Amino acid sequence: MNETKKYQVIKAVAENKKQKKRASVELNLSIRQINRLVKSYRENGKSAFVHKNRGRKxxxxxxxxxxxxxxxxxxSFSIKPNIKHFTEILKNDHHICYTDTTIRSILYKAKILSPKAQKKTKRRLKQLIKQESQQTKQSENLLVPRAEDYLELPEKTHPSRPRKKYKGELIQLDASSYNWFGNQITHLHLAIDDASGNIVGAYFDQQETLNGYYHVLHQILTKQGIPVTFLTDKRTVFEYNRKSTKAVEEDTFTQFGFACHQLGIDIKTSSIPQAKGRVERLNGTVQSRLPVDLEIANIHSIEEANQFLSVWIRKFNRQFGHKTAESVYETSPTTAEINLLLATVSHRIVDNGHHIKYQNKFYLPTEGGSDKYFTRKTKALIIKAFNGEIYVNIAEKIYLTRRLKTHETYSKEFDGVSSDIKKERRKYIPPQSHPWKLESFKRYLQSIDRTIEEYEAEKTA
Structure with missing residues (x-):
């Protein structure tokens, strides 16, 4: 009840300007209560209507x-956590146990806003003014709103869809550019399973690169298995078509796309953020929580952050993931096969010194521990495996490589004879059936009237 209204009504009754029955109706009180208030007013005046708890704590x-x-x-936080996260930190580190609503109220009274609520708070007054003006305009025009006036165009709609049923059925990929630690902006490559809500891969890099997505794919293959579909944005890392043709058989696979093609993973792309809302919302959640945890852990470099991610992701998935247990992940290839599947290829030409320059380093093809020298301007395909090993493909044959040193590490003339010099260990050479040379090997078998199945059968026998 409004205290001012109660005071005015009782005052009128005390001055015989209003009857007690009418006062009881206006104040929704009994006649007995009206008599009590009149008596209190005559004794204490206006102060009789002030609530007794006013001013008390x-x-x-x-x-x-x-x-x-x-x-x-x-x-004290340079990167402000959201209120929910800050409530958890207070409980774990300071043993201050209050609800997030209480914490939010305390901070708001101190004129401190959550980073999540700041934009909404700034616009609150503007939205109220806009709503009032719209209501006034409608009352002036006396127009009855129609349902058709609120319809959205079909091409602009992005209705919500349910999660997939099985783990591994759809993986959403994206990279988030943010000031995660220190003063430099870095990119966090993320992959989230649509069905379970688990983060299945994460990797920090300076930019959104093929290397970052290769590390995410490596984590998925080694820890989960082979998924069915990737959903990403339309970056050239994932998708590229020649401008001169749209024929499917003439599409140019990207490095990432070719690796997924060999694994049987379908790639779907979309330029609309709402189409992959799961990973977009994940970016916002991780941006709100991870920088605070990185600051608490005193992380200041990409190497330290990538090591910290494995522990942080397990904690995150226990709290927010595991929404389904059924899985359709397929068995991953072996470590050696994954190492070659997640490779990058580049075209090079043999130079005058019979070696090949790649990333400002020089390499010589080798076979059986001996160097192979090819003629000048011979075309070569450099294959850099995921673990950093370099192979070279010349005329449909794969060779190991030996990196040329800028200086000799041993001198026969001045260092004498050393027993510590050991022979280099022979490296693994991919077989003819490896994906990088499978097509050319099939053509060779076809030329001698044989099939790949017959070749595999003879090999196993």
Whole structure:
């Protein structure tokens, strides 16, 4: 009940300007209560209508000392956590146990806004003014709104869809550019399973690169298995078509796309963020929580952050993931096969010194421990495996490589004879049936009237 209204009505009754029955109806009180208020008014005047708890402190309120500790603790973060996350930090690190609503109220009274609520708070007044103006305009025009006035165009709609049923049925990929640690902006490559909500891969890099997505794919293959489909944005890392043709058989696979093609993973792309809303929302959640945890762990480099991610992801998945247990992941290839499947290829030409230059380093093809020298301008295909090993493909044959040194590490003339010099270990050479040379090997078998099945049968026999 409004105290001012109660005062005015009782005052009118006391001055015989209003009957008690009418006052009881206006104030929704009994005649007995009206008599009590009139008597109190005659004794104490207007102060009789002031609530007795006004100015008193609630015995269940948060102590001022705790409030100040909460405010000081929040201000100590250079990267502000959201209120929910900050509530968890207070509980775990300071043993201050209050609800996020209470913490939010304390910070708001101190004129401290959550990074999640700041934009909404700034626009609150503008939205209220806009709503009032719209209501006034409608009342002036006396127009009855129609359902058709609120319809959205079909091409602009992105209705929500349910999660997939099985783990591995759809993996959403994206990279988030953010000031994760320190003063430099880095990119976090993320992959989330649509069905379970688990983060299945994460990797920090300076830019959104093929290397970052290769590390994410490597984590998926080694820890989960082979998924069915990837959903990504339309970057040339994932998709590229020649401008001169749209024929499917003449599409040019990207490095990432070719690796997925060999594994049987379908790639779907979309330029609309709402189409892959799962990973977009994940970016916002991770941006709100991970920088705070990186600061607490005193992380300042990409190497340290990538090591920290494995522990952090397990904690994140326990709290937010595991929404389904059924899986359709297929068995992953062996470590050696994954190493070659996640390779990058580049075209090079043999130079005058019979070696090949790649990433400002020089390499010589080798076979059986001996160097192979090819003629000048011979075309070669450099294959850099996931573990960094370099292979060279010349005329449909794969060779190991030996990196040329800028200086000799041993001198026969001045260092004498050393027993510590050991022979280099023979490296693994991919078989003819490997994906990088499978097509050319099939053509060779066809020329001698044989099939790949017959070749595999003879090999196993």
């Amino acid at each position: 609630n015995k269940h309120s948060v102590p001022e000392k705790i409030k100040q500790q909460i405010i000081t603790s929040y201000q």
